Amino acid sequence: MLLGTQRISSEGTLEIGGCNAVELARAFGTPLYVMDEAALRGACRRYRKAFESRYPRNLIHYAGKAFLCTAMVRIAEQEGLGLDVASAGELHTALMADFPPSRINMHGNSKSLYELDMAVRNGVGHITIDNRLEIEMLADVLDRYPGHVQGVLVRCAPGVDPETHRYIRTGQADTKFGLNIADGSALEAVRLVVAKPNLRFKGIHFHVGSQLTDAESHVAAIEAAAELIASISAATGTDCEILNIGGGLGVRYLSDGAALQVEDFADSIVGSLRSSLERYGLPEPILAQEPGRAIVGEAGTTLYTIGAVKTVPVLTGGRGSRRADSRTATRTYASVDGGLSDNPRPQLYEARYEAICASRAAEPHDRVVTIAGKHCETDVLIWDAKCPVLCPGDILAVQTTGAYNYAMASNYNRFPKPAVVLVNDGQADVIVERETIEDMVRCDRLPDRLVKPSLRDGEASIAPETS
Ligand SMILES: Cc1ncc(COP(=O)(O)O)c(C=O)c1O
Known part of the structure; x- marks a missing residue:
């Protein structure tokens, strides 16, 4: 599977954005996140076009939680997207990259007073209300800003249980997110919003899952x-200007x-939206x-980078079995220099991935190998990857x-x-620096009673590490 601008070069190595992946690994170290700029921009444009061509009144906010750094914020703005942020940190990133605040939507199911104040103070376009407490908190924050009227959406739980991993289902009734439609909580929240002079009800929001x-x-x-929109209109006389259907x-x-192709998704969304609107x-x-x-x-x-490769007997007979059964196969583990800390999704959601041996991409990928991380957990990234025979030093993508x-x-x-590099047309730019092992102790503090005299007297000669 080759994605975006990926291709196999004449030397038989993987290329992304016109850059040789093995050279990238050498120049920037591994693990390394590589973002293909053309693929990224292509996805923004395709998503926009799919909806704009079918339903011109639309607004696409990129959900920053998926991947955010200042360069990504710039790309989202250049591609004409709005931005969805879910924390003070994400909002700060957007503001540091000079994203227009009016195109930001602030999310979160437990926003702090600080986050609400930060959003209001910086002129965020919409705040998506998750619960009744937040309505009061936000109205209190707004009392500090006379004359400021904040546009809000009300997040509702539509009671829909999608087909995906249970940890990324959010539309069902039994969820921490939003206000239930069926039991009247969503409508009640809208009434409360409408009654607050410093809040302007703009519409409703849901996100069913990922x-x-x-x-x-x-x-x-x-x-x-x-x-719900029909009952809001009947109960409050207020129109719903925006319907936000999440990601x-x-x-x-x-x-x-x-x-699912985005064009087919757009057909279903726009078709069902139009018929639901017509019905009501x-x-x-x-x-x-x-x-x-x-x-x-x-x-x-x-x-x-591939490190140790080992083949182990697969024991049968359940837990506690000590004998390798002569009829069973072996398993080959190839360990990489990252794992759980750079990709927790296999552990969190049993997410499955594929890999290419970037250093020998042209060779047949017909051997089954288990790609293991290097953490103190069974942090397997891919149980049954198809690769050539992997050797220490190979670069795996x-x-x-x-x-x-x-x-x-x-x-x-x-x-x-790890660092993140953005690749395009043969050029590679670091957009997030790799942390150093010095960063691992940067926030550590030693209370006086734990300071070893040798440290205090400067006798301990610990040179800072540079990599
Ligand atoms: C409120 C909200 N909007 C958007 C998204 C983005 O979802 P996805 O990455 O599946 O498009 C999420 C993901 O958790 C979310 O919670």
Whole structure:
């Protein structure tokens, strides 16, 4: 599976954005996140076009949670997208990259007073209200800014249970997100918003789930939302200017995996929206969306260096069995220099990936190998990868790591987070620097009673590490 601008060079190595992946690994180190700029921009344009051509009143906000850094913010702005942020950190990143605040939508199911104040102070376009407490908190914050009227959306739980991993389902009734439609909580919240002079009700929002391979749950949620919009209009006389249907469109992780094309998704969304609106006699709202994975997922590749390769007997007979059964096969583990800390999705969601041996990309990928991480966990990245025989020093490229990889990276085992490079037309630019092992102790503080005298007296000669 070759994605975006990936191709196999005449030397038999993997190329991304016109850059040799093996050279990238050498120049920037591994693990390394590589973002294919042309693929990224192509996904933005294709998503916009799919909807603009079918439903001109639409607004596409990139969901920053999938992958955010200042360069990504610049690309989103250049591509004419709005931005969805879900924390003070994401908002700060957007503002540091000079993203127009009026095109930002602030999310979160437990926003702090600080985050609400930061959003209001910086003129964020919309705040998506998740719960009743937040209505009061936001109204209190606005009291500090006389004359400021804040546009808000109300997030609702449409009671739709999508077909995806249970940790990324959010549209069902039993969810921490939003206000239930069926039990009247969503309508009640809208009434409260409408009654606040410093809040302006702009519309409703839902997000049913992520990595969806059909539009069924969106379609069901649109129907529930249209009914809610009709009851809001009847109960409060207020129109719903915006219907925000969140994100959720899935991407291709596996060559035989089904991914819904954005054009087909748009057909289903726009078709069902128009028929639901007609059923309730409603005017066309602005259709807002928040795709994350569909914008960045396939544009990202992670490069690793292969370390130890070992073949182990596969024991049968269950736990405690000590004998290798002569009839069973062996398993080959190839360990890489990253794993759980740069990609937690296999552990979190049993997410599956494919890989290419970037250093020998032209060779047949017909051997089954288990790609293991190097953390103190069984952090297997891919149980049954198809590769050539892997050797220490080979460069492995794991596909479709653009979404929720760098964004979810941690410092487990005190691993510095990898760098991110943006590649395009043979040029590679670092857009996020690699953390250093010095960064791993940067926030550590020693209370006086723990300071070893040798440290205080400067006798300990610990030279800072540079890599
Ligand atoms: C409110 C909201 N909007 C948008 C998204 C982006 O979803 P996706 O990356 O699946 O498009 C999420 C993901 O969790 C979300 O919670």
